[in-house]
Amino acid sequence: MGADPTGSANGTVPILKVRGLSREFRGFLAVDGVDLDVAEGSVHALVGPNGAGKTTLFNLLTGFLKPTAGSVLLSDRRELAGRSPEAITRMGVARSFQITSLFAELTPRQHLELALASGTGLGWRFWRSDRALARFAGRAEELLDQVGLADQGGVPADSLPYGSKRALELALALALDPKVLLLDEPTAGMGVEDVDRTSALIRKIRAGRTVILVEHNMNVVANLADRVTVLQHGKVLIEGPYAEIRHDPRVITAYLGDSHVDR
Numbered sequence: 550m551g552a553d554p555t556g557s558a559n560g561t562v563p564i565l566k567v568r569g570l571s572r573e574f575r576g577f578l579a580v581d582g583v584d585l586d587v588a589e590g591s592v593h594a595l596v597g598p599n600g601a602g603k604t605t606l607f608n609l610l611t612g613f614l615k616p617t618a619g620s621v622l623l624s625d626r627r628e629l630a631g632r633s634p635e636a637i638t639r640m641g642v643a644r645s646f647q648i649t650s651l652f653a654e655l656t657p658r659q660h661l662e663l664a665l666a667s668g669t670g671l672g673w674r675f676w677r678s679d680r681a682l683a684r685f686a687g688r689a690e691e692l693l694d695q696v697g698l699a700d701q702g703g704v705p706a707d708s709l710p711y712g713s714k715r716a717l718e719l720a721l722a723l724a725l726d727p728k729v730l731l732l733d734e735p736t737a738g739m740g741v742e743d744v745d746r747t748s749a750l751i752r753k754i755r756a757g758r759t760v761i762l763v764e765h766n767m768n769v770v771a772n773l774a775d776r777v778t779v780l781q782h783g784k785v786l787i788e789g790p791y792a793e794i795r796h797d798p799r800v801i802t803a804y805l806g807d808s809h810v811d812r
């Protein structure tokens with residue numbers, strides 16, 4: 550019985566299979582030969598100290614940076630590496646938008662209607678037509694409800710509190726209904742209450758999809774992630790369930806710090 554060449558060690562085909570992925574910036578390898586299997590339906594966290602290469606890896610997976618070397622295969626064997634962000638989104642791999650890309654004067658409802666319209670492949674032709682956008686109103690309401698913004702759907706985005714803006718980012722990514730959802734520090738800058746709300750939200754929206762998240766908050770990682778990949782100096786230091794990697798002395802030294810060692 551030969552091993553499946555597309556499979557991982559345990560025989561299942563990962564939804565994303567990253568091999569030898571590298572990105573060089575003027576001779577400096579920010580991501581250095583990363584191998585990563587992301588299991589379908591899992592929440593997979595990327596963690597590591599500042600400068601470890603998490604954001605660069607994230608940008609390589611979503612097309613915002615082109616790799617210097619390596620490959621990112623979808624389970625259907627399509628290659629993502631080197632494609633544009635739009636092409637990768639169309640292939641079902643989408644990242645959450647950043648607050649900085651929200652339109653200050655548009656409401657969450659309008660943002661979502663536009664995102665849904667763009668997802669039809671008809672592009673921005675709907676931009677000026679409220680009537681055309683109205684066909685997406687029902688789905689927009691569902692998404693607002695899903696992320697807890699039902700009461701704030703009609704206010705300009707720039708007047709939303711920080712946590713609500715981040716919730717809108719998530720809703721915009723969900724509007725694309727991706728198979729693989731990438732979240733870049735979804736709880737960054739949040740107070741405890743918003744962190745808990747966001748964790749609960751991610752737990753809800755992971756149903757039926759795969760989530761990859763870059764996250765500094767180890768409590769969030771412990772709560773959400775099925776597997777954790779720890780990066781250091783652009784390489785994979787270790788990978789495994791949080792309960793295992795948190796005890797690894799290399800991780801403790803590299804990242805978690807002595808305060809995380811069990812006493």
Ligand SMILES: Nc1ncnc2c1ncn2[C@@H]1O[C@H](COP(=O)(O)OP(=O)(O)OP(=O)(O)O)[C@@H](O)[C@H]1O
Nearest residue numbers: 574577578579597598599600601602603604605606
């Ligand atoms: N455009 C760039 N040009 C040159 N160097 C870069 C560029 N982008 C990232 N780097 C370098 O690559 C390394 C990895 O950066 P990256 O932002 O991916 O790390 P990170 O793990 O996301 O860090 P943080 O947790 O601080 O966000 C850093 O040393 C950074 O200075």
